[in-house]
Amino acid sequence: MAQYRVVSGSVALITIQNPPVNALRAAVREGLFNAIKRASSDPQVRSVVLSGHNGTFCGGADIKEFGNVSLPGPHLVEVFQLMEDLVKPVVAAIEGFALGGGLELALACHYRIGHSKARVGFPEVNLGLFPGAGGSQRLPRLVGVPAALDIIITGRHVAAGEALKLGLLDKVIDQNTVDAAVTFAKSVEGKPLDNHRLGNRPCPPLENMDAFFEEAMKRVHSRARGAVAPITCVQAVRGAATLPFHKGMELEKMLLGTLFNSAQAQASQYCFFAERAGARWSMPSGARWDTCKAKPIGTAAVIGLGTMGRGITVALARAGLSVVAVETQEHQLAEAQRAVSRMLKGGGRVSYSPDLQAAAEVDLVVEAVFEDMAIKEKIFKQLSEVCKPGTLLTTNTSTLDIDRLASCTRDPQLVVGMHFFAPAHIMRLLEVVYGPRSSPEAVATAMQLGKRMGKVSVAVGNCTGFVGNRMLKPYLEQANFLLEEGATPELVDAALEEFGFPMGVFKMSDLSGLDVGWRVRKEEGLTGPGVTAGQPMRIRHSRRYSPLGDLMCEEGRYGQKTGSGWYLYDKPGGRVARSDPWLRNFLEQYRARHGLVARRISQQEVLERCLYALINEGFRVLEDGIAASPQNIDAIYVFGYSWPKHRGGPMFYASQVGLARVLEGLNHYHQAHPDVPHLEPCSLLRRLVASGSPPIDKWSEVVKGHRSQL
């Protein structure tokens, strides 16, 4: 786990060996501890170089170990202190990554030499923690409080060049880092080390320290959306700035104790693994990630250059593909060309054409035109004739039937959905949608392409809205029903924002445009002149329906783009939402017209109705085999719908709340609203509760049992 050998006559070279990222699990900590002791007592050794096997210094503490009540082996703090106290110089040779505990390890060394491509950082905040093995105390002493706080709070990866400027690295080199570190170690043998022991150094002084920390705390409170870890980061760094090292370490230990087994830390760490679980996809046919090969993709075409098409073009170009961007409307094409060039800052290989024929020779097409089945069918028919044999035809539809599009083509097995999220070049999620005829190779190719674009890709089955939008529907529906019953957009949004969403459902709807859902509802036959004539306004397909969104659109209130929606904006395109007296009147008149009596609605009811309805649909998605696992659903929600990471995604949240409580809540609300089928607890949820509410990683056993009885 920690290889020890003496090189160049006097240098103990200690190499951490725990692939793939050399995480500091118990055996590694033990190995390091013993290796340092050995170097200390070996008379031949006058200096030490610490490195990581296979070009990676260290990815930090082993997150998989965190669930253990008592961690075996020596504690990291103990290992690092032993290293810092060594009387022989220790040089960290940093290649690849030094993250979290890996950077803390490097900070306990006396010198740090990094490769020019190396990255360092403290991503613990993303795991609901902070650098609690000395990092919060040593980093400010090395680089100063403001830089340290920024690195610790953001969790960002710092490139070697910047780390050198900050003084975090002593040297950056392009050649073999270990060789350079060995040479350097020999050059400092026998020299005094006191100033290189960060625990001995005071923090560089900071003017207006109180004001600095007060401001930092205010900023963190406003951005953390209820997450505790960022607040603890500020408290710990303040300790470093004001306390002697050993006192700071005591504070750090106390603060880490409050986080380590907290619900938020568990949720965030669950998200870390859920993010990666999507890569191990499988299809109901048994096809899997490790048995299917992706086709090589060098060129792609994007059809339709609205907002989504432009973002997709940028994402593909940034991934190194040569892209043909097609838009039949000349004016839109010219505008898109300007916008894409701006986003790519002149880089990328993109050509533009008004003609679909330009897609003839590409390896893959992403269709991103208007959400209208007839238009998409026509395009797929044309693409099938125009493109060379073997071209993968994908669609960015957010709800429509992939199989219907596939049936318009010569090779339906080459058709999959690639559902991006706006803005497509920024949002991390990609839903890869397979229909009954999509080939495993097509899925593997889309998944691989998602990875190249840096996306969190999740393979899902074909149904209306796939996973994300299918679950969103009951959530939006509840929000509208709550307005009918007496809530305001402000009340609903406040409850959801307090829960941790960056934006409540109505602000989000104003941002994305109310007309988008209106168009989908028209397509689904839920609204439109031909549909509504002679029908009761609040019932569709024998169930409760809220026409509020349709009525708003009929008034021309599409949200931010028109200057009014659920809120009022100072101008079309304005961003600052203000309460709108018009809307209050509108809701009052609507309720009066339909004999609805407004009642007081609590934030708890808002949360339970919106979130439980969404979660209930998540169970149905699992039941139907549309998502392969709750982890996949949660990744979709965290990376596509901004579900707060510290709540772990909807299915994890349900497991934390308690499945029995969710079931009870749904039963309660369904009794109160029997005309709302989305509130009726689904059978998988009932079965899970009947099986004693197993932990989330055991749900699949109940799902399998459930499916085999279908």
Ligand SMILES: CCCCCCC/C=C/C(=O)SCCNC(=O)CCNC(=O)[C@H](O)C(C)(C)COP(=O)(O)OP(=O)(O)OC[C@H]1O[C@@H](n2cnc3c(N)ncnc32)[C@H](O)[C@@H]1OP(=O)(O)O
């Ligand atoms: C004794 C404990 C005392 C408490 C001390 C508290 C203070 C210290 C805390 C920490 O150090 S927490 C950990 C901080 N480090 C991180 O957050 C880094 C996490 N890893 C990454 O960001 C990335 O993995 C990477 C290092 C940038 C590499 O990225 P890459 O894309 O190359 O690979 P991945 O697919 O992400 O990972 C490969 C494989 O490795 C698993 N893994 C990665 N890091 C860890 C880890 N720190 N612990 C355990 N496992 C890790 C990851 O899950 C992948 O596994 P598979 O999915 O392939 O099974």
